[in-house]
């Protein structure tokens with residue numbers, strides 16, 4: 001769900017395009033829901049609808065995984081969950097640190113969905129000395145003085161930045177210098193990172209601005225229709241609908 005900046009090429013070394021990688025979590029989410037309902041198999045059409053992706057694109061994506069399904073039966077749900085999890089690197093535990101334990105950092109720390117997807121919150125770090133030792137989501141907050149030690153001791157490679165924008169670059173530099181190679185940035189600022197470090201950026205206000213743009217356009221079209229003019233059907237058809245990205249999928253935030 002993040003708009004990202006990455007130094008990786010558009011196609012990963014194992015030949016899976018980045019656009020496919022960005023859709024794998026959508027398939028996994030839909031498959032996990034099917035698995036929880038003990039559904040054994042699923043057709044490409046059903047899974048595509050559940051993931052909000054076009055079914056031809058889904059079949060193409062799965063062909064990169066070497067998964068073709070069985071004609072008349074579909075895909076084995078459990079096996080696909082395993083295959084996609086393995087491809088995304090989720091079959092191993094990923095310790096994650098969250099830096100900046102304010103409103104957002106605390107909400108992220110309390111979110112149970114990380115752990116259930118293989119992301120263990122290894123540490124919560126904040127610059128405010130009065131927070132040190134106070135538990136958030138059952139984990140004591142540690143001071144930023146400890147940042148390098150925590151990352152090295154825990155072998156952390158993923159850092160989440162939830163500090164004010166003005167502190168984000170400095171936090172990012174420290175994380176990277178300590179060995180972090182993937183950053184999820186919630187602060188509204190562009191981070192500069194060296195080659196080999198991936199940054200994904202989440203900004204919900206940008207998403208709202210995009211929705212506002214579409215709302216404004218819809219309102220304009222309704223005004224034209226109300227005035228008795230012919231609605232611009234052709235122009236509308238050429239645009240993705242508001243619940244679809246340009247690829248026909250439904251990201252909350254456009255994949256990079």
Ligand SMILES: NC(=O)c1ccc[n+]([C@@H]2O[C@H](COP(=O)([O-])OP(=O)(O)OC[C@H]3O[C@@H](n4cnc5c(N)ncnc54)[C@H](O)[C@@H]3O)[C@@H](O)[C@H]2O)c1
Nearest residue numbers: 100101102103104126127128163164165167187202203204
């Ligand atoms: N991406 C989004 O959709 C989204 C949504 C909400 C907030 N935000 C952003 O997330 C950030 C946090 O928002 P918030 O409401 O939680 O703010 P907040 O003020 O409640 O929390 C910020 C925390 O960061 C800590 N901090 C400040 N400098 C630090 C540093 N150098 N190292 C470590 N910790 C430091 C502060 O002590 C504080 O606890 C802001 O940048 C905000 O704009 C993004």
